[in-house]
Every structure is written in structure tokens, then in C-alpha cells.
Amino acid sequence: MAEQNKDIPLTYKGRPLRRKDNLIYYGSMADKYIIALQVLSTAKQGDLDVATKVSVQLQLTDPDLKSRDRVVKKSEKSNLYDAMDVGAIWLERALAGK
Numbered sequence: 001m002a003e004q005n006k007d008i009p010l011t012y013k014g015r016p017l018r019r020k021d022n023l024i025y026y027g028s029m030a031d032k033y034i035i036a037l038q039v040l041s042t043a044k045q046g047d048l049d050v051a052t053k054v055s056v057q058l059q060l061t062d063p064d065l066k067s068r069d070r071v072v073k074k075s076e077k078s079n080l081y082d083a084m085d086v087g088a089i090w091l092e093r094a095l096a097g098k
Contacts (some may be wrong), residue, residue, distance in 0.1 A: 012026060024036075039051045039054055039080070054079065057074045082089040
């Protein structure tokens with residue numbers, strides 16, 4: 001059963017999520033923008049590590065740009081929920097052209 005779940009991509013509000021270590025990418029590389037979330041610090045709550053500081057960046061997906069030139073907006077939030085919330089709003093607005 002675990003192998004079946006591996007084939008199902010994780011999504012949030014209809015857009016794909018990809019995780020690599022402490023980086024989470026939200027959105028599709030086929031679109032003009034994505035959100036990059038980086039967990040900067042964590043704290044233990046029971047057996048779990050919970051994010052206590054998360055960097056949020058709205059980035060262009062253009063591979064010809066340098067990484068620092070891709071960043072359109074950035075912010076820091078105190079938990080992953082707030083970071084995902086603001087990231088989803090930024091991405092929706094950017095892709096809608098607002």
C-alpha cells in the first residue's frame with residue numbers, strides 16, 4: 001500500500017507540492033511563477049519537529065535568470081501554515097496577472 005501512495009503527487013489547493021530536505025516547492029514549473037518555502041528553524045513538539053521560522057519566496061521559473069534575479073517577493077513567517085497561506089495567495093495573484 002505504501003508503494004501506491006508514492007505515485008500520487010501531493011497537492012495543496014490544486015497545485016503540486018514537492019519537498020527536498022528543508023525546501024518545499026509549491027506550483028508547477030510549467031507556470032511562470034512558483035513558491036519556494038524554506039524551513040529555517042524547527043522546535044520539538046513531542047516526537048515531531050515543527051517549523052518555527054519559514055522563508056517564503058515568489059519566484060519566476062525562467063531558467064535563464066540567476067537565482068537571486070528570480071525572486072519577485074519574499075517574507076518570513078513563524079509557522080508553515082502561515083507560510084503556505086501567504087504563498088498560495090501570492091501565487092494565485094501572480095498567475096492571474098494582478
